[in-house]
Amino acid sequence: MTGRQLPERLPTLEEVGAMTPGQRIFHFRSLRGYSQADLVGRMRLVAARHRRCGVDRRQISRWENGTHTPDPYSRHLLAEALGVTVTDLGLSPNPYFR
Numbered sequence: 001m002t003g004r005q006l007p008e009r010l011p012t013l014e015e016v017g018a019m020t021p022g023q024r025i026f027h028f029r030s031l032r033g034y035s036q037a038d039l040v041g042r043m044r045l046v047a048a049r050h051r052r053c054g055v056d057r058r059q060i061s062r063w064e065n066g067t068h069t070p071d072p073y074s075r076h077l078l079a080e081a082l083g084v085t086v087t088d089l090g091l092s093p094n095p096y097f098r
Helices: 013-019 019-032 034-051 057-065 072-082
Strands: none
Touching: 013 019, 019 072, 034 057, 034 072
């Protein structure tokens, strides 16, 4: 766990737009009430449908802390698991992802 607290109010669109990709991942995960482990489980289900490898909780933590960014394929799995688009996460989509 990153030790971050949930905000008292939802951020405005401008505030979300100013967030880093890691902050956006945390924001959308928290909004849905998912723990990092929950998100890992959802990403593994999405990965299995696309015949891709899943991720682990450390990767989610690194993405949220900004020490790493999701690779081009993980971006799409992450977005699908959170029910948002890759660009909503502040990341560039992979045009070759199927």
